Amino acid sequence: MASEPRILVTGATGQLGRLVVANLARTVDPARIVAGLRRPEAAGDLGAQGIEARAVDYEKPETLAAAFDGIDRLLLISSNAIGERATQHANVINAAKAAGVGLVAYTSLLHADTSPLPLRAEHVETERMLAASGLPHVLLRNGWYAENYNGFIPSALEHGAIAGAAGEGRIAAAARADYAAAAATVLAGEGHAGKVYELAADEAFTMAGWAAALTQASGKAVAYRDMDEADYRAFLIGVGLPASVAELLATSDAGAAKGGLFDESHTLSHLIGRPTTPLADVLAAALKG
Template sequence: MIAITGATGQLGQLVIEHLLKTVPADQLVAVVRHPAKAEALSQQGIHVRQGDYTDQATLTTALQGVEKLLLISSSEVGQREAQHQNVINAAKAAGVKFIAYTSLLHADHSPLGLHVEHVATENALAASGIPYALLRNGWYTENYLASVPPALEHGVFIGAAGEGKIAAAPRADYAAAAAHVIASEGHSGKVYELAGDNAWTLSDLVAELSRQSGKTVSYQNLSEADFAAALKSVGLPAGLADMLADSDAGAAKGGLFDDSHTLSQLIGRPTTPLAESIKAIL
């Protein structure tokens, strides 16, 4: 059986959609914090099991009989290292034979602050003795498209990425890659640097947004501190605002760029272009 942690999350749901194309539902285990929120998965014949990243005992129970585990990184930045260690310990106790982990693009030398917890998890996997693969995901296009509505309203898109090239792809593309790796063989020991085929800058994004929407939107590049302050001023939690600003600053240093085309090779098709993602959100 194949288990997916965070199965009701944005990425997890998309992974399951892809897996159901090739794997029988009764061979899938959705590990979720709140089973009541996974009723739709149960109705498809998927085994829904309660497992909390903060509670190793629940995870050990949830992973009984599981051969392969897709460990989708926790959304709780700052708590990930301990939470992921709980999952790895539980997997070892349950006899899981392979783990694929959604890490960060070029985690071992990334300028993004987010890399620290991902590297800690990669090290924990190496120490566990369980065969594993690293899915080092680049940026989700959706991370930037969330700013499209206010940009259209105010005519300005703010950020701190300068002219850094961002090789982003939609979550669905990364989900397809994760589903392929966890459902097929031959991935043990592999490190996959996953990113969109065609990189763009935030200026490029804004130009495409203006073209498709017919509204004039300009890109305003701020310092990391000013961008964080602007995000906080519109109600974003301080931790999230600081993380987003740090990530933009990392993008300016090339932290979100990759041109290996590993993602499109894994999914067997080109990654979804930015123009297509903008068209969809508009």
Template sequence: MIVVTGASGQLGRLVIAALLQKVPAGEIVAAVRNPAKVADLAARGVQVRQADYDQPASLVAAFKGADKLLLISASEVGRRVPQHRAVIDAAKAAGVGLLAYTSILHADTSPLPLAAEHRETEALIRASGLPAVILRNSWYTENYLAGIPAALQYGVLLGSAGAGRIASAARADYAEAAAAVLTTDDQAGRIYELAGDESYTLAELAGEITQQSGKAVAYQDLPESEFKAALLGAGLPEALATLLAESDAGAAKGGLFDDGRQLSQLIGRPTTPLSKLVGQALG
């Protein structure tokens, strides 16, 4: 039995879709805070169990009988460590055979402030003694594609990544990798650095948008504080604006680059090209 936490989220749903290609639906558990959000998965035969990172008792019940558990990192930056600790403790209490965790690329050395909670979580997993595999995901390309409408409207793609190369990949690529690890033996103790096969600068991303849309889009590099201010001005919440600006600054220092191609090796195909994802986003 394979349990996926955060199964109603964007990554969680894609992981379950990938698992459904490999194992019977009845062997998959969607662990979610609100079961009503995954009624469609229940209709396909996936087991649905209520699991709240802030209610440890719910986690132990949700993980009962699990052979493998995927802990998808919580979405509330700043609260992740205690929430992850609750999941790890519950996994140990439930006797889970393998814990997989979605961390961040090069968590041990990453310049991104976002990596701190992932480092702490990895340390908690090691201290727990649970057999574990760490999936260190680079950036989701979708994080940048979300800015395409504004870039087309104003003719400018804003950022703070300088000439830093970004080896991002589609969310679905990372989901396939997680499913591959969860359905393959001898994964305990492994750490995967997962990133896209190709890398790009934000200036190159602006060029790709220009080429495919026919509308001129230029990249404008800003100091981190000014980029954050621009994001706040566009209506983003403070926490998200801070995260994106800090992450761009980390990318400028090489924090989102890796050329090891472990992701494509895991999924058995090249990662989805940036050009294809831009085309899909332009619709």
């Protein structure tokens, strides 16, 4: 591998990808960073920073050979197209192998091999494809993003309650910026090939604890109303969510109730060299808009 490897970040203008690129730009020469995105013309100010933009579309394998040419390290951020991820990720992995990429980092799911969350299936399949490819790779098994719950804040404040099916399950959700810092650390560092990193916040919360933290942050009383999985799914559909979204939220909560979103290894904070962002800070930032 070259002494100054070129690093490509897929989904570089997405919520996670843009933070990874920003972290990398603070530690390595921007000329070594390549932003992969479906529409390079939407790269914004990346060019002004000296960061090259290349077309990367998981659904268009013909875009990938040119995108990965000369790339030493690749961050494969998992697709958000649930049900189509495995095929899309296979396109990326095959192209990376053909291009001779030296390291692929993949954003998988916390404890993907044992997780009770149905979301695990496509992550496990991608991990298997990476292993079969022979590519040097590292698994960044990300826990839940703490920001996943921010969309519930307006309704929780309006009604004084948030519903769910997570029971007393402990959720070690970290800020998206923490996961981005971990990915940048791995991409810019050495010795990560073959590693599996279970990444989660230092401190976990229950959904009742989340409601209490929102109460503290907002000054408005919010309670947590726990339901069983089927009732929660029906509730979500009743308030207007598509059935597929309701299914995802309900099964994820049910998985959380079984411990699927909990980890206490502190691997994330060790990797980034600082404590993870407290939930109170995530909520404060969301309330400020």
